[in-house]
Amino acid sequence: MKKAVVVNDVEKLKKIVKIYDIIGIGSEFCHNISMKLFDEIYKELEKILKNKKIIIYTPILTDLIFDNFVDKLIKILYKFRDVEVMLTDFGLLEYLDHKFPNIKKGISRPLSIDFVRMNLKNINKFLNEWHINSIETNEVDFVEKFKKRDFKLYLRIPLKYVAASRFCPYERKITYSCNYECLSFYDELQIKNCNEKLILFENCYFKKMKITNYKKLDFDMIIETIYE
Amino acid sequence: MKIQVGIGNKKEFEYFLKEGVDEFYAGLSFFPSHLYGGENFKSTEELIDVIKIAKDNGKKFYLVINEVSDTDLNEVFSYLKDLDKKVKLDGFILRDVQVIKEIHKNLHKKYLILSSLALCFNEKALKFYSEIGINRICLPEHIMPSEAEKLIKNKYGVDVEMFVTALEFCLVFNGFCYLKQFNDKCICRDGFRNRVGQIFSLPRFSVEEHFRNLYDFYNMGVNIIKIGRGPDNIYARFVIHEIKYLINLLKISDKDNFVKKASDFHTRYRNKIFQKLKNIKKK
Numbered sequence: 416m417k418k419a420v421v422v423n424d425v426e427k428l429k430k431i432v433k434i435y436d437i438i439g440i441g442s443e444f445c446h447n448i449s450m451k452l453f454d455e456i457y458k459e460l461e462k463i464l465k466n467k468k469i470i471i472y473t474p475i476l477t478d479l480i481f482d483n484f485v486d487k488l489i490k491i492l493y494k495f496r497d498v499e500v501m502l503t504d505f506g507l508l509e510y511l512d513h514k515f516p517n518i519k520k521g522i523s524r525p526l527s528i529d530f531v532r533m534n535l536k537n538i539n540k541f542l543n544e545w546h547i548n549s550i551e552t553n554e555v556d557f558v559e560k561f562k563k564r565d566f567k568l569y570l571r572i573p574l575k576y577v578a579a580s581r582f583c584p585y586e587r588k589i590t591y592s593c594n595y596e597c598l599s600f601y602d603e604l605q606i607k608n609c610n611e612k613l614i615l616f617e618n619c620y621f622k623k624m625k626i627t628n629y630k631k632l633d634f635d636m637i638i639e640t641i642y643e
Numbered sequence: 644m645k646i647q648v649g650i651g652n653k654k655e656f657e658y659f660l661k662e663g664v665d666e667f668y669a670g671l672s673f674f675p676s677h678l679y680g681g682e683n684f685k686s687t688e689e690l691i692d693v694i695k696i697a698k699d700n701g702k703k704f705y706l707v708i709n710e711v712s713d714t715d716l717n718e719v720f721s722y723l724k725d726l727d728k729k730v731k732l733d734g735f736i737l738r739d740v741q742v743i744k745e746i747h748k749n750l751h752k753k754y755l756i757l758s759s760l761a762l763c764f765n766e767k768a769l770k771f772y773s774e775i776g777i778n779r780i781c782l783p784e785h786i787m788p789s790e791a792e793k794l795i796k797n798k799y800g801v802d803v804e805m806f807v808t809a810l811e812f813c814l815v816f817n818g819f820c821y822l823k824q825f826n827d828k829c830i831c832r833d834g835f836r837n838r839v840g841q842i843f844s845l846p847r848f849s850v851e852e853h854f855r856n857l858y859d860f861y862n863m864g865v866n867i868i869k870i871g872r873g874p875d876n877i878y879a880r881f882v883i884h885e886i887k888y889l890i891n892l893l894k895i896s897d898k899d900n901f902v903k904k905a906s907d908f909h910t911r912y913r914n915k916i917f918q919k920l921k922n923i924k925k926k
Contacts, residue, residue, distance in 0.1 A: 504764070509767045532739075576821070578815035580785065608826060
């Protein structure tokens with residue numbers, strides 16, 4: 416089973432980049448983070464990521480940034496040999512499938528929540544039709560039904576998705592410019608009348624996954640978010 | 644401006660029919676629909692009865708099938724085909740691509756509405772949905788007017804409807820929310836204590852921002868207002884009056900005036916509703 420890591424802080428990334436062959440960057444939840452990382456690839460990251468497989472996480476896009484986002488993404492697609500683009504937006508899927516049918520594409524959270532609940536025959540059909548390589552999830556309960564899959568199944572650890580918002584928790588609004596406060600920060604939010612805590616990371620709310628025997632599960636790759 | 648309303652039983656339906664509502668929709672309690680708190684029909688007989696009356700009165704009726712797991716798929720489709728034979732359904736409100744495709748294929752010429760729970764935030768996503776059979780979208784709750792222009796004035800002939808988000812708004816993507824797993828309650832509006840002991844609340848639009856958005860969406864061309872399924876009959880009855888007030892106000896006001904009057908009415912009316920609901924529950 417392959418192992419990858421997702422880091423959005425450039426300094427942290429520099430420290431761990433040698434340990435992993437597969438590096439994830441970007442965000443499924445925030446367009447600002449993804450765009451910043453795309454710019455930094457040219458400034459600092461191009462050399463250190465050169466021989467790596469790169470997984471690029473992409474968020475929900477609005478028409479206000481769609482073209483700009485795609486321009487930056489395409490430049491990266493041309494730059495690296497081995498790239499997989501993880502999608503949460505059917506608009507971006509539509510675009511990439513027409514313009515870059517050979518680029519590896521995956522479905523990430525929260526969109527994958529619907530996909531893992533689909534009938535396997537229908538998933539295989541949809542993924543073939545749209546040339547999709549993988550589905551990423553952290554719902555391990557569904558792995559059993561995907562034994563005869565035609566696609567790669569990735570497990571994202573250690574934060575289990577609970578909820579997401581378009582409102583930035585730091586800027587307190589939906590915004591296209593920010594101070595990137597979330598990049599080197601996470602918070603724990605105590606839930607009222609409950610012993611559990613939410614983990615606030617980027618503009619998404621998670622809880623810590625409790626399973627540890629990931630390697631015994633039938634996933635093609637484990638992708639770990641470095642958030643602490 | 645048309646009004647579409649979600650109903651959970653015949654009594655609610657009859658009330659809204661008298662109020663002149665244009666379109667109705669309903670969920671079924673035995674099919675999951677990814678919604679917290681809204682009432683759904685519990686029996687097919689009651690649903691058929693209501694659909695027949697709606698049709699006799701020239702009203703549209705849509706069925707919500709937001710979420711169908713693979714184990715239920717065949718059962719759901721055979722139920723829907725059977726129901727459609729008994730009362731010709733006008734259409735469906737749907738979220739996931741599997742169900743949209745299957746319904747488009749198996750139940751021909753139905754009018755398909757994309758639920759606000761789906762993630763359709765740009766023109767290309769709209770194209771994607773339109774190509775698999777969607778005829779109308781409900782604007783997602785977390786979208787601003789400046790972001791929605793190409794969706795509303797789209798070139799794919801897809802109609803657009805909207806919720807009055809000042810009345811109904813989830814602070815997270817409600818179709819992809821698992822916050823209820825902790826203590827079986829909707830907790831997005833609760834305060835949380837963070838690592839350093841401060842209170843953290845999830846960010847949201849202010850009341851004024853909600854109404855500013857509504858004004859802009861209306862003026863950009865959205866002409867169907869949607870009222871969600873309420874928790875009970877009483878709540879729904881109050882909401883329709885606010886909606887009618889807002890529609891009249893939209894027609895005659897400039898933006899500043901609309902936002903001021905709508906916010907003022909909303910705040911005063913909300914307090915009144917909650918007080919009345921409290922009294923009714925006490926009795």
